[in-house]
Amino acid sequence: MLDRCFGARRIRQIQRTFRHGKITILCLFLTVLVLRGYLGAGKFGTPEQDFKEIKDHLHFRKRAEPHRVLEEAQTTTTETTENNNNNNNYGTFDPTKIAVDEEGDDEKPDPNKPYSLGPKISDWDEQRTKWLADNPNFPNFIAPNKPRVLLVTGSSPKPCENPIGDHYLLKSIKNKIDYCRLHAIEIFYNMALLDAEMAGFWAKLPLIRKLLLSHPEIEFLWWMDSDAMFTDMAFEVPWERYKDHNFVMHGWKEMIYDEKNWIGLNTGSFLLRNCQWSLDMLDAWSPMGPKGKIRDDAGKILTRELKGRPVFEADDQSAMVYLLITQRDKWGDKVYLENAYYLHGYWGILVDKYEEMIENYHPGLGDHRWPLVTHFVGCKPCGKFGDYSVERCLKQMDRAFNFGDNQILQIYGFTHKSLASRRVKRIRNDTSNPLEVKDELGLLHPSFKAVKVPASS
């Protein structure tokens, strides 16, 4: 009897254990699903996506100092995965779903037609000269030796994949607003992709052409990347130095023409004169830009021809190096490769020296002692993966911002508590005679801002 009891009992025991076990397992499985649901989607993507991003990330690591990574802050192509913006949720809402972006609506470029930035213009100098003569109230020089300059920058109209990226874009434009206010330079902040074929870093070309042609009163257009910041608020560009040149980039002749080095110059911060030569230059520069096969194939040529260039699609900087080395006779004489001051300053070799600079030097030098521009190439705060550690990038961007901001704050008697701190402290007490304050850096009423006093006033 007992044997029969145990036998049947054992069977029911097993059955019961199995039933309860199923519930337990189901419950544990649900827990895992929930965890994966929160960790998996949105933040880390699918495993397939992970692999691709890691691969891309490793790709960019294979570079010698100094680095240069694609400036993709302007990418607004339809390929960008909208779903990756889940982290930008304001509450539980996905803002990327507000905008109605109808895919496939772009005009499809005619594959048989070579790319063109626009209708050919051959008499721009004449057109412009006439316009300036007819419009004396929009002069191209706002003071003796002071050309009218438009600083052009921008970023994607989409929220950054990395939410913190938009905060750094905001600080970056504030930084530019400050410098430009002191130096009587106007700003154009672009958030529109004017030509779908020229997306990404190439987007600046159609934009620049459009602005030059629309604004004949502009003498120089100053393109500046969104990841570049002004760190010398007192330095005025030596415009006179470039009176015989049309295109000023930071770079070294030897690195371009002798070494054919892909980072022999930098197109993250450059000056372009508003003239026929520049329109022709833009036309000559653009052919490697159209996305897809053209850009990919061009990238291979550039990697083959230029020293140190990794494998990736054609970028505007490499294309410029290639243009100069292959057509030096045509363009070289009007291109000024500037390295006496940091029109572009690679952040890696500058940011650790700010305290030393403060100790030993002063604003107004613009060079290695006090760089005009600190450019965070490779950091990509707007994207997901940069080429450097996140912590280092963001920390140094804060320091660079504060380093520049201190020069503004000191005008008003304040400074950041430290280069790492957002907070400010007073360094000069207010008085009842504010106009007697010594303007140490000459930034309160800078000479480069002064209007020309009319002769008969």
Add this chain to the structure above:
Amino acid sequence: MLDRCFGARRIRQIQRTFRHGKITILCLFLTVLVLRGYLGAGKFGTPEQDFKEIKDHLHFRKRAEPHRVLEEAQTTTTETTENNNNNNNYGTFDPTKIAVDEEGDDEKPDPNKPYSLGPKISDWDEQRTKWLADNPNFPNFIAPNKPRVLLVTGSSPKPCENPIGDHYLLKSIKNKIDYCRLHAIEIFYNMALLDAEMAGFWAKLPLIRKLLLSHPEIEFLWWMDSDAMFTDMAFEVPWERYKDHNFVMHGWKEMIYDEKNWIGLNTGSFLLRNCQWSLDMLDAWSPMGPKGKIRDDAGKILTRELKGRPVFEADDQSAMVYLLITQRDKWGDKVYLENAYYLHGYWGILVDKYEEMIENYHPGLGDHRWPLVTHFVGCKPCGKFGDYSVERCLKQMDRAFNFGDNQILQIYGFTHKSLASRRVKRIRNDTSNPLEVKDELGLLHPSFKAVKVPASS
């Protein structure tokens, strides 16, 4: 035997069921914990915090149209919870931990000393007049009937609690850059808390005073909130209208002086002349500002005295209403309550009409037909909870931005595909005679930008 089997078996059955049940319950409990862990911390806070926020939220709902909610985008007090910024992680990194913000380092204000914005100045008009005479190259009028204007705005130096907030701050400053470039207005973007006592919406007072006193060349200072956008790029403020006034705010006399309504005016967008009267006004305005007991107690007075005001600490707008109604004789004659155009336009009654406006009107009107400013009071995209639905706020902010941006883009032959779309399309083909383009809105070379042609040029 069988009975004994069943009896013991039943007991063991029950025990086993209980054991398995315990595991099942534990497992379900863990699942709930995990869900709560992801939904609860950071996003929704503790239950206690939830209650408080719901209470505050309900409080702000008790209002008649139009609404006005605290502008807290500038809050940088030490009370702000740094930990709430976990959503801003760039990867897994918490950027709020980079900045070294040493708490408790602020100078503690003397409780026995009444608050002061700075040393008393009584001869500012004289100081300023002398300075202007000595500095003719920094005139306070840049053209006949065109005063030199500085537009002042800003936001917290910290990343927004809501990551998407920084993206909207970025769009907002681009919008202001565009308007100000067209209208020859300079911009000061503030990210520094100059006076810890006057944090939050009061932070603008010490800032404004500092800027007025540092820049005697400024004739008008235009304060504008970060959640206000320009939606009429062609409208020029009628400066001559205010030649006998020093302070221009959008509002209605009756709502202020008769109704004592707390939203009878709006301090999110106003003009303040650089003169002694304005310094005195700032001094008279500031006493309700110092945070803590003063501000809390003042809030109670304001709620009691003003119609429709909810219970919360004193804000600068309510304080201004109170100042005007209690000291009308002193200040009233120099305050212009403007309602002929939307120097401030409450978004709730404007944003659904953009298509109608495009259909029936044109830029340059500045009023209900084409508002100069659309102000997103109550949306608080930078904070966690606004007073309106997230979806509506962000969607409408995008529409307002695009509505304004279209006026810029049309200069260059482009427009947004729709008011909801980030993407742009061409509306005018390029030609080889770009200078013959018809400048429909007169924004390409606006008359308000033209420099005065010297008599002997």
